[in-house]
Amino acid sequence: MKIIRPFYEQPTVEVARQLLGRYLVRKHPDGLTVGRIVETEAYIGPDDKACHASRGRTARTEIMFGTAGHAYVYFIYGFYYCLNIVTEEKDFPSAVLIRAVEPLEGIELMKSRRRTEKLHNLASGPGKLCQAFAIDRSLNGADICDKTLYVEDRGEPPPKILAGPRIGVDYAGEWKNKPWRFLIRGSEFVSRP
């Protein structure tokens, strides 16, 4: 079952936790790719110094101020894209970063896009995931409740969750310590233990 918009309108931490064990589906002319979400991070509001929107409302962050259930895709370090899903109410800038998935369908396609044969290296990180799923700027602002990129609930029971500080946000002062990174306990497909 495809997840519908009210799910994404919940508090960001709730969305980040509940996305674990759900399935990211990407339809593309080259084929279908599906992965089980095993790692997420929450970026919450104008005060969160790790959140891009804490610098204010700009052309880049505008999407995070919009309606929940849309994709926020940005380009980073000159090489990679990162996929977020906008959460909470309009005008409150917040999103969940999808950090890693366990490859499930379209594995050969992922291998060719990633230029590696190793299952554990296909989507174990936000940049890798976007490469494996062919996610780029053209999907910025896309509706996650539509049909080219969405999340499915396949009836899996809630997984055991670990929480910890977010990755790569050392510049964020006291906000860097917030335990807003979530992963499925014991998963071999996370970006790091």
Added chain:
DNA sequence: CAAGAGATCATCT
């Protein structure tokens, strides 16, 4: 295995 460098560009100052 850990640590470090380099790659490369959109965005904001």
Added chain:
DNA sequence: GATGATCTCTTGA
């Protein structure tokens, strides 16, 4: 002009 919600490769133990 600086920097970043990253990744890969190389070096050295």
